[in-house]
Amino acid sequence: MEPISHEGLGRLLKLDSSLQTPHIVFSRTELSESGNLETGGTIKIGKVFDLPPSPLGLDSDKPPYLQLSKDIAVIDNAYSLQPKKLVEIASTFRKEAGFSRLIYAPAVEPSQMPILAYLGVDIFDDLNVELRSSTGWVLESGEWIKNNGKIDDLFAHNKEELNRWILRIRNALLNGKLRELVEVTSLHNPRVSQILYHSTQLLIDKGAKVKSNIRSNDLSLNHPAIVDFQDRLSDYEPPAKNMVLLILPCSARKPYFKSSSHKRFFNALREVDNYLALHVVSVTSPLGLVPRELEFCYPAAHYDIAVTGKWSASEIEMLRNQLIKLNPKEHYAKAIVHAGSSSKIMTNLIKELGIEVVDTRVEKPSSYEGLEILQNVARMSLTGIPLLNTKDRAHGEARGLAKFQYGEMSDFLIKSEISGRMPYKLRCGDFAAMSPVVGGFGLTLNGAITYASQGGPIVVAEDFKLIGDLFAVGVKSYKGNWNIGDQVVIKQNDEVTAVGIAKMVPEEMISMNRGVAVEVRHHV
């Protein structure tokens, strides 16, 4: 088997030339009974595999949760387990099953297949579809419709539709859109939405970071990438002390600084003396607040949302929380709000935190008049603010970004010789440079050596001349832990020979014999 794509805990595996997961087995031809209670029958997925025995006498509330045969791990009762319990079990899937076993969830409803695939289930069956068909219901995009007309052989019809449905799941997984499909199926399905709700933290901790565009909606406030971004804002520090916080609206174009409105803001502001002491933070939903330096970081440059101009109560609460994490009272001397329709809300929220704030009260922030007012307000606000030079500002920006990205291991980047300036030319000596692909600082080979020596994640590869990506078959062992999408260092013969982006999780690299393990960015 060869992993082709990941999203969340789900994986699209290529089993052979025509078989991919998530996969449906058809019970009448591909499942067989065992004939006695203590063995498990067989399942045909290309080849015929033994199934583990059914869970006689076991309490589904207690581990081990999966029944294992040599090649298959069965999650019995996936259709009925308490949502919270199911998520808890999903967090131990790979610990119990490893990566070389396929995870099979028997007798689940089509509407639950996307969320289960998102949590790592590989194989489904048509047992419930057969029952539904026998009562005259038609399957349509994962939902059941009562059929009044006559369809010859409804079961065959529904099996075809089920095939299309699983194809849709697979396709979504391939394109990083599985989350969207899960959200769609959760809309009017309390069970799926509960599972989705409870799985956020698990997905942050262990899920693959696919960096696909988030076309957001009300459910996105719980999107793992968004919650993760919001959480990490608490460790963030602005480039310098006593700057003036400038709240600007977000833009449709990402990253914001490339949008026409933000270019106009910049052009207006740079005519003001000491404009470098202005710190631009964009206000947006569902992310909340995005400081300028973090605009490259996923998902700040990878989402889209319907613009209504209205803020819901939960969004306002979210903005308040984000503002508290930004800690304006400690970090900024004062604040300017120039955010159009969200100005009033932001002004009030900032006032709550007890710092001086000026609202430009402009309805169209990027209009000619609006820009003029912004310019004047900025000029006024900046009087008395200590001068901030380009170098110090770049230093501060690099520190903020490095900390946001690398957390406790960011020291070597912060202490390096920082040069250039935001956005594209910023560098940390010869350790790291800005990279839109990585979404922030991408490590150079030299940076990788230091990163590895400080405990960064290491993939140990077999001894061969690495020229392109590293494939799973060439992985010998690993050190540390990471999620898909994180940067990892490749070592061969105890020498760092490359650095790149992980395409599999640690154990998976060891278990798999095929597929890209690390997408290499730099090698010797």
Add this chain to the structure above:
Amino acid sequence: MSEAFVPLTDFVNESKSIPRDHPLDKPVAKWTEEEVLNGEIVEAGVVILRTRGCYWSIKEGCSMCGYFNDTVPGGVSDDMLREQWKRVRPILKGKKYAKIYTSGSFIDPTEVPFDFANEVMSDLSDMGVEKVLIESLPEFVNPKNFNYEKAPKLEIAIGLESSNPVVLDKSVNKRLRWPHFVKVCKLARDNGAEVKAYILLKPPYLSEKESIDDAVKSAIDAAPHVDKISINPVNVQKNTVVEKLWFRNEWVAPWLWSVVDVLKKCEDLPIRVYSDPTGGGTRRGAHNCHDCNKKILQALNNHRLGLGDLKGLHCNCKSRWDVLVQQSNLRRNGSEPHGYRSGFSGSRHF
């Protein structure tokens, strides 16, 4: 992949709860019902005495049995037992057939003292009762436990549940062994008692088809050793493993069609095989769809009393049962989607 045997002990014990307080001088229940005695339909008096309960349920218990809920953990004194007996006598008076149940084994001397049992039996005999049915675990079926001075014809009902040791161990959690069962049947019959065997239909974890096959096989195995067989479809009793599985939708009560199917397959056996489903027609008991529950239960009752057979029963839900039975062994447990028996009519179920 072989796995160490996991007894249900913990699961059973965690499902139980301490029975609430009961009045000690009143029986659990008493009623009359129709029964067959020597080929004739008679009215039988049925009483359930409140006792300390089944010793096995105190230690562990069976996965489907909630009768411990009716027991008194500290035990019931002889005086109180006699008080209970006074209250049930009127209902037994003038009956030819009596059924004396406890929530345990009537011939376990630590549960029902032998002297009290002896008095009860001689009283029944004086009242003109011809046959009395009592229940017991096989371990107490020993002549010294039912060697009464004067007693009606004794019929001992033993819960065999299944003749398959895997089902007994991993589904029912009953420490009964087939050779021992055969031995005690012979012992009872050699000492003048008749034996009635209870066989479970759809104990937990088993699928519809597995459970039908298991019940039929058990009935065929047991037939030479007993005098009649009652097929007991598992119903959901409070504070049991079965109830937990039912709440989690990992198991549902069997279909009445399955009961009918088992009885039909046992038609050729030389002894009476019948079923009187506890809680039949309800969600907690064996049931079909809303349209035919009553009809099938009536037919089962007629069959039990020898008034009719089970031929010609029909309902729209029968074809659903067929589809389910066909695939049920692939489902890996005894579950099915909510609302399937009624064809998912009414509200949405997904």
